[in-house]
Amino acid sequence: MAFPAVLKRRSFGETQRQDAWWLQPGAVVVGLGLASAYATWAALQADHYVFGGYLSPLYSPEVFGLSHHAWFQGFPSWWPGFVPQSPALFILILPLGFRATCYYYRGAYYKAFWADPPACAVGEPRNAYRGENSFPLIVQNIHRYFLYAMMAWIFVFFPIDVYRAFEFETASGGHAFGIGVGSFVLLINWLLLSGYALGCHSTRHVIGGFRNVMAGRPFQSACYRCVSCLNRRHMAWAWLSLIWVTFSDIYVRLCSMGVWTDFRLV
Amino acid sequence: MAATEFRIWRQDGADGEGGYRDYTTDVTEGMVVLDAVHQIQAESANDLAVRWNCKAGKCGSCSAEVNGNPRLMCMTRMSDLPTDRPVTVEPMRAFPVIRDLVCDVSWNYEVKKKIEPFEPRPPDAEDGTWRIAQEDVERVQEFRKCIECFLCQDVCHVLRDHHLHDEFVGPRFFVYNAALEMHPLDTRDRLAALKQDEGIGYCNITKCCTKVCPEHITITDNAIIPLKERVVSEFYDPLKKLFRVFSGGSRA
Incomplete structure (x- = not known):
């Protein structure tokens, strides 16, 4: 496949495009930058992540902690002293890794943060390029393992959180069914994250995309079609779930701090 | 009918030094970029090289970059382009130029x-x-x-x-x-x-x-x-x- 010609290299930002090509990568920088900064700050707080039956999704599941949601009370003795004792730090690597290696986000942040390229048909700042062909970006191929981990959130942790978000303490100290605004906040968070993870490109492959012949497997075929349907709006699911998980933490935090009131509907 | 300015890439042979040249032509309703390029070719640049065939978006011959965006010239309507600035037409940049808008693919x-x-x-x-x-x-x-x-x-x-x-x-x-x-x-x-x-x-x-x-x-x-x-x-x-x-x- 030897290429017979030497092509002229374009300089950084060089383009004949007349539209606002910088707008989309700019919006990604702002959106991902704000979400990352907030998640980091919130994860380091180790406080105000629980309000009654509500548990912030950034802290779910609370494996070690002090609230009534915790699987184990207190932090283990082997926890390094220089790391803040935050339950979020114990689990956040998995949802974070899932998003960081997601095919949609990869394309978006390569453009927005690395200018590789800054936008379609716009000149790049660097000559050298290795893509995902070698280390370090070849590690992105681990995505499906983060997906497997996310299934625990979709099918176990978040359903439990949503169930508990519909339980409220009674005057006698027991628990009874109820509905607060926060119940819906956490329910929507679960639905959006499910739409995002179940519509992931790796899910699409694992559920049936690896096959060339689907005929004769009606259940698998239906699952593949369903995942493909979600996948067509993967970018929207990715952003909506990111915005909502951030909002869910803000909601629980502000209710816990007494700034917002969680209105009971039932 | 409106006079519209174009900046078209001109290059004499694969090793020649290329550059943009300005042209003006009248654009009428329903024209696509390929029509305008053909009109310029007929009116003021008889030696302008452009590859085309079906003019229906099915042969894939008239690929070029219009205002910096890779497009088929025959499927790019002039009415969809801003006319307050010259319309730029250049060859595809990932392949060597044979002449003007024609690439070696x-x-x-x-x-x-x-x-x-x-x-x-x-x-x-x-x-x-x-x-x-x-x-x-x-x-x-x-x-x-x-x-x-x-x-x-x-x-x-x-x-x-x-x-x-x-x-x-x-x-x-x-x-x-x-x-x-x-x-x-x-x-x-x-x-x-x-x-x-x-x-x-x-x-x-x-x-x-x-x-x-x-x-x-x-x-x-x-x-x-x-x-x-x-x-x-x-x-x-x-x-x-x-x-x-x-x-x-x-x-x-």
Whole structure:
């Protein structure tokens, strides 16, 4: 496949495009930058992540902690002293890794943060390029393992959180069914994250995309079609779930701090 | 009728120094960029080279960059372009220029020859025919819409900016690979070639190829990423390897 010609290299930002090509990568920088900064700050707080039956999704599941949601009370003795004792730090690597290696986000942040390229048909700042062909970006191929981990959130942790978000303490100290605004906040968070993870490109492959012949497997075929349907709006699911998980933490935090009131509907 | 300014790339031969030259022509309702270029050719630049054939978006000959965007000139309406600034028309930047707006795209044909061809399983019936379920063939039908305009190759930064033509075949040939590799009758294995010789790992999923495709093929989501996932299963997934050891090593 030897290429017979030497092509002229374009300089950084060089383009004949007349539209606002910088707008989309700019919006990604702002959106991902704000979400990352907030998640980091919130994860380091180790406080105000629980309000009654509500548990912030950034802290779910609370494996070690002090609230009534915790699987184990207190932090283990082997926890390094220089790391803040935050339950979020114990689990956040998995949802974070899932998003960081997601095919949609990869394309978006390569453009927005690395200018590789800054936008379609716009000149790049660097000559050298290795893509995902070698280390370090070849590690992105681990995505499906983060997906497997996310299934625990979709099918176990978040359903439990949503169930508990519909339980409220009674005057006698027991628990009874109820509905607060926060119940819906956490329910929507679960639905959006499910739409995002179940519509992931790796899910699409694992559920049936690896096959060339689907005929004769009606259940698998239906699952593949369903995942493909979600996948067509993967970018929207990715952003909506990111915005909502951030909002869910803000909601629980502000209710816990007494700034917002969680209105009971039932 | 409105006089519209154009900046058209002119280059005398492959080694010649190229540059933009300004032209003005009257644009009337319903014109596409190719009409305007032909009008300029007739009125004021008789030696302007432009490749075209069907003028219906089906032959893929008139690929160029209009206002910096890879487009088919015959499918780009003048009414969709801003006229307060000159309309820029230049050749595709991922391939060498032969003259003016005409590129040498022969590299693509050489690449295509090296891709493992289609090889069907033995016929299903005694008369030498096969039976394929509609749902299985639908998946690869999309890829057959490709008209080989090479706009996806032009916009791909791996070819356009990094000039890795020797290590990377580009989106067009991932679509071609997908059409063969996902075909329900095909028996060949192209995954090792995709990983090693065709450089699928260079793709960093910018989706620019999908955006410029005049046939609206969902190149990235339906061809490249599914192929990347198959390459992951084959070469990077230890669980899958283990599963293959115990299941006898067959692929679906």
